Amino acid sequence: xxxxxxxxxxxxxxxxxxxxxxxxxxxxxxxxxxxxxxxxxxxxxxxxxxxxxxxxxxxxxxxxxxxxxxxxxxxxxxxxxxxxxxxxxxxxxxxxxxxxxxxxxxxxxxxxxxxxxxxxxxxxxxxxxxxxxxxxxxxxxxxxxxxxxxxxxxxxxxxxxxxxxxxxxxxxxxxxxxxxxxxxxxxxxxxxxxxxxxxxxxxxxxxxxxxxxxxxxxxxxxxxxxxxxxxxxxxxxxxxxxxxxxxxxxxxxxxxxxxxxxxxxxxxxxxxxxxxxxxxxxxxxxxxxxxxxxxxxxxxxxxxxxxxxxxxxxxxxxxxxxxxxxxxxxxxxxxxxxxxxxxxxxxxxxxxxxxxxxxxxxxxxxxxxxxxxxxxxxxxxxxxxxxxxxxxxxxxxxxxxxxxxxxx
Amino acid sequence: xxxxxxxxxxxxxxxxxxxxxxxxxxxxxxxxxxxxxxxxxxxxxxxxxxxxxxxxxxxxxxxxxxxxxxxxxxxxxxxxxxxxxxxxxxxxxxxxxxxxxxxxxxxxxxxxxxxxxxxxxxxxxxxxxxxxxxxxxxxxxxxxxxxxxxxxxxxxxxxxxxxxxxxxxxxxxxxxxxxxxxxxxxxxxxxxxxxxxxxxxxxxxxxxxxxxxxxxxxxxxxxxxxxxxxxxxxxxxxxxxxxxxxxxxxxxxxxxxxxxxxxxxxxxxxxxxxxxxxxxxxxxxxxxxxxxxxxxxxxxxxxxxxxxxxxxxxxxxxxxxxxxxxxxxxxxxxxxxx
Numbered sequence: 139x140x141x142x143x144x145x146x147x148x149x150x151x152x153x154x155x156x157x158x159x160x161x162x163x164x165x166x167x168x169x170x171x172x173x174x175x176x177x178x179x180x181x182x183x184x185x186x187x188x189x190x191x192x193x194x195x196x197x198x199x200x201x202x203x204x205x206x207x208x209x210x211x212x213x214x215x216x217x218x219x220x221x222x223x224x225x226x227x228x229x230x231x232x233x234x235x236x237x238x239x240x241x242x243x244x245x246x247x248x249x250x251x252x253x254x255x256x257x258x259x260x261x262x263x264x265x266x267x268x269x270x271x272x273x274x275x276x277x278x279x280x281x282x283x284x285x286x287x288x289x290x291x292x293x294x295x296x297x298x299x300x301x302x303x304x305x306x307x308x309x310x311x312x313x314x315x316x317x318x319x320x321x322x323x324x325x326x327x328x329x330x331x332x333x334x335x336x337x338x339x340x341x342x343x344x345x346x347x348x349x350x351x352x353x354x355x356x357x358x359x360x361x362x363x364x365x366x367x368x369x370x371x372x373x374x375x376x377x378x379x380x381x382x383x384x385x386x387x388x389x390x391x392x393x394x395x396x397x398x399x400x401x402x403x404x405x406x407x408x409x410x411x412x413x414x415x416x417x418x419x420x421x422x423x424x425x426x427x428x429x430x431x432x433x434x435x436x437x438x439x440x441x442x443x444x445x446x447x448x449x450x451x452x453x454x455x456x457x458x459x460x461x462x463x464x465x466x467x468x469x470x471x472x473x474x475x476x477x478x479x480x481x482x483x484x485x486x487x488x489x490x491x492x493x494x495x496x497x498x499x500x501x502x503x504x505x506x507x508x509x510x511x512x513x514x515x516x517x518x519x520x521x522x523x524x525x526x527x528x529x530x531x532x533x534x535x536x537x538x539x540x541x542x543x544x545x546x
Numbered sequence: 547x548x549x550x551x552x553x554x555x556x557x558x559x560x561x562x563x564x565x566x567x568x569x570x571x572x573x574x575x576x577x578x579x580x581x582x583x584x585x586x587x588x589x590x591x592x593x594x595x596x597x598x599x600x601x602x603x604x605x606x607x608x609x610x611x612x613x614x615x616x617x618x619x620x621x622x623x624x625x626x627x628x629x630x631x632x633x634x635x636x637x638x639x640x641x642x643x644x645x646x647x648x649x650x651x652x653x654x655x656x657x658x659x660x661x662x663x664x665x666x667x668x669x670x671x672x673x674x675x676x677x678x679x680x681x682x683x684x685x686x687x688x689x690x691x692x693x694x695x696x697x698x699x700x701x702x703x704x705x706x707x708x709x710x711x712x713x714x715x716x717x718x719x720x721x722x723x724x725x726x727x728x729x730x731x732x733x734x735x736x737x738x739x740x741x742x743x744x745x746x747x748x749x750x751x752x753x754x755x756x757x758x759x760x761x762x763x764x765x766x767x768x769x770x771x772x773x774x775x776x777x778x779x780x781x782x783x784x785x786x787x788x789x790x791x792x793x794x795x796x797x798x799x800x801x802x803x804x805x806x807x808x809x810x811x812x813x814x815x816x817x818x819x820x821x822x823x824x825x826x827x828x829x830x831x832x833x834x835x836x837x838x839x840x841x842x843x844x845x846x847x848x849x850x851x852x853x854x855x856x857x858x859x860x861x862x863x864x865x866x867x868x869x870x871x872x873x874x875x876x877x878x879x880x881x882x883x884x
Contacts, residue, residue: 266618266619268615298652299650299651299652300652302649302650302652303650307650309650309651309652309654309655310654311651311654311655312654316618316655317647317650317651317654317655319642319643319650321638321642321643324611324638324639324642324643326611327607327608327611327612327614327615327639328611328612328614328615328618328643329615330608330611330612330615331611331612331613331614331615331616331617331618331619331623332615332616332618332619333615334612334615334616335615335616335619335620335621336619338571338597338598338616338621339619339620339621345615357607357635358607358608358611358639361605361607361608361611362608362611364603364605364608365602365603365605365608365612368602368603528648528649528652528653529648529649529687529688530648530688530690530711530712531648531656531711531712534756534799534800535756535800535803535804536800536801536803
C-alpha cells in the first residue's frame with residue numbers, strides 16, 4: 139500500500155468564463171504616482187520591486203502625479219491622443235472592410251493604442267521596431283501613408299508587399315518597422331541581433347522588440363533574453379500583456395502568479411511593469427528605458443498591463459471563452475478616454491475638439507479606404523508574376539522555368 | 547600554391563572576407579576564444595577582435611535569429627552551427643525567417659547570412675553527430691544550400707556564400723575536413739597535402755553557387771553525388787572498372803540541372819548517391835529531374851544508393867554509410883540491366 143495519493147497536475151483557469159461576472163480582484167492596482175523612478179544607470183537588482191507593482195501616472199481625477207509625471211511635453215500628449223483616435227478609426231473601418239468581404243483578415247488593437255503610440259513617441263528616427271501584429275500604432279502615429287497600409291490589407295495592385303503577406307503583417311523599413319512574421323516571437327531575437335549590430339558599428343540607435351503575453355512561451359523569447367543578458371545590447375523588450383492569447387488566459391501563457399516582468403530577473407535584465415492604458419506612464423517609462431539603452435546601460439524589459447478589448451482577430455469570437463462584460467470592466471480604463479480627460483482637465487483639449495478629431499479621422503480613413511479600394515480588393519490587381527520575384531535577389535533557373543510554365 | 551586541409555581552407559575564406567569587409571562578423575558556439583570544436587575559426591578572434599568573432603550561448607535559434615537581425619541592420623554574419631544535427635532548434639529561424647525576409651518585406655529587408663555546419667557520418671558520431679539533413683533545406687524556398695567535397699571548393703563556395711545576397715547554408719562534410727576519403731573506413735586516411743584538390747589559392751576567389759563540376763569523366767553511367775560520397779563513388783569506379791562519370795553537384799539549391807542532363811544524356815544511365823536517408827532524400831529530387839528530362843535517353847532505371855531509413859547508428863555506422871562495395875554492386879546491376 140503506497141503512502142502517496144495519485145498525482146495530479148494543474149490546469150489553470152481564469153477568474154471568469156461566459157456567463158460569469160468579470161472578476162479582476164486578483165489584479166492589484168497601486169495608487170497612481172506611488173512607483174519610484176530609478177536612476178538611469180541603476181543595477182537590475184535595485185529595481186526588482188518595479189516588476190511587481192504597476193507604474194501609473196494618471197490618477198482617477200485625470201491628474202498626472204508622482205515621479206514619472208515630470209517633464210512631459212504637452213505636444214507629445216496632444217499628438218498622442220490624436221494618433222490614438224486615428225488608430226481606432228482605422229481599426230473600425232478595416233474591421234468593416236473584412237466584414238464586407240473586401241479582405242480576408244484583420245486584427246484590432248482596441249484598448250491597447252497607448253502602448254505602441256507612446257513608445258514610438260519616445261523613440262528617435264532610426265531606432266528600429268521589431269513588432270508583432272497589434273502595433274499598428276507604430277505606423278499610424280507617423281507619416282507612413284495610411285493608404286499603403288490599406289493596400290497591404292487588400293493585397294491589391296498597390297500593395298507594397300505584392301500580395302505575399304497576410305493582411306496587417308506590414309513591413310516599413312522607411313519608418314523603422316521590421317517586417318512582421320506570422321510565426322510568433324521570432325522577431326524578439328532579431329531585435330537583439332540588430333541592437334548588437336548597432337553596437338558593433340558604434341552607432342547610437344536602439345532596437346525595440348515586441349511580443350504578446352502568449353508568445354512569451356515561445357523559445358525565441360528566451361533566446362532573446364539569454365542573448366541580451368550575455369551581450370547587453372541596446373534593446374528594449376516590450377511584453378504587451380493584454381490578458382488573452384486567443385482563448386487562453388495569461389495563466390496558460392506562463393503561470394498565473396509571477397508577473398511577466400519578473401521573468402527578466404533571472405537574466406539580470408532590469409524590468410518594469412506599467413499601466414499600458416496610461417499614455418503618460420507608457421511614454422515616461424519608454425523614454426527612461428530607451429535613454430538607458432542608448433546610454434549604453436544595456437537591455438530593459440517592460441510588461442505593459444492592458445486588456446484586449448477586441449477579438450483576437452476577425453476569425454475569433456471572445457464570447458465563447460470569456461465573460462461578455464469583461465472588456466468594459468477592465469479596471470485600468472480606456473487609454474483614449476483617460477488621456478482625453480487629462481488634457482481637458484488641463485485646458486489643453488475639449489469635448490468639441492475631441493468630437494471634431496474623431497470626425498476628421500473617420501473621414502480620412504474613409505477617403506483613404508475608397509482610394510485603396512480603387513486599386514483592387516481581396517487580391518484583385520496583383521500579378522501572379524510577383525509570386526516568383528524576390529524569393530532570391532536573382533531569379534534562379536528552376537523558378538524561371540516554373541514561371542514560364544505558368545505563362546507569366 | 548599553398549596546400550590546405552578543408553578546415554584551413556574554410557578558415558582562410560573567413561579570413562579573406564573579414565579582412566575585406568568590416569561588416570562580416572563570425573559567431574557561434576565555441577567559435578571565439580577556442581576557435582571552434584573543429585578549429586575552423588581558430589585564430590580569427592585574435593586577429594579581428596571580440597566584436598567581430600565571438601562565442602554564443604548554446605542556443606542555435608538565437609544564433610541564427612541574431613544573425614538575421616544583424617543582417618537587417620546591414621552586417622554580413624557568418625555563423626557556425628556546431629553540428630548539422632543541432633540545426634533543428636534553428637530550423638524555424640532559417641526556414642520561416644531568413645528564407646522569407648526578402649519575399650515578405652517587398653525586398654525592404656534581406657538576410658544575407660551564411661550558416662556553416664559540419665555534416666555527415668563516417669566519424670563514429672552516431673545518431674546525433676552524423677546526420678545529413680540537407681534535403682530539409684532544399685525543400686524551402688528562399689535559402690540556398692551548398693556542399694563542397696574538397697578544400698578548393700570549400701573556400702570558393704564559402705566566399706561566394708558570404709558575398710551572396712541571400713541566405714546560404716554551407717554543409718561541410720566533416721569526414722573530409724582533414725583529408726579525402728577512399729570509402730574504406732579500415733584504411734588510413736590520406737592527407738589533403740598529398741592530393742591535388744588540396745591546392746588552394748591565396749586570397750580571394752569564388753566557386754559559383756549553382757554550378758556542378760565533373761569530378762571524373764566517363765561514358766558508361768552518371769553518378770550524381772556530393773560531399774563525402776564523391777570519393778566513395780570514385781572508389782567504386784576504381785574497384786569495378788566501370789567507366790562512370792561522377793558529377794559533384796557542389797550546390798544542391800540552386801541545382802545545376804543542365805550539367806546533370808548533359809551527362810545523363812551522354813551516358814544513358816544514372817545513379818544518385820548520398821548518405822542521407824533515402825526516403826524523401828535529395829536523391830528523390832535528382833531521380834525525378836532525370837526522369838522528367840532524360841527519360842528517352844535512359845537505358846535502365848535511375849537507381850538510388852543512400853543511407854537507410856533509420857537513425858544514424860553508432861556501432862553499425864559502416865553498414866549504414868554507403869561504401870564502395872554497395873555502390874559497386876548497384877553499378878554492376880545497372881550495367882547488366884537491358
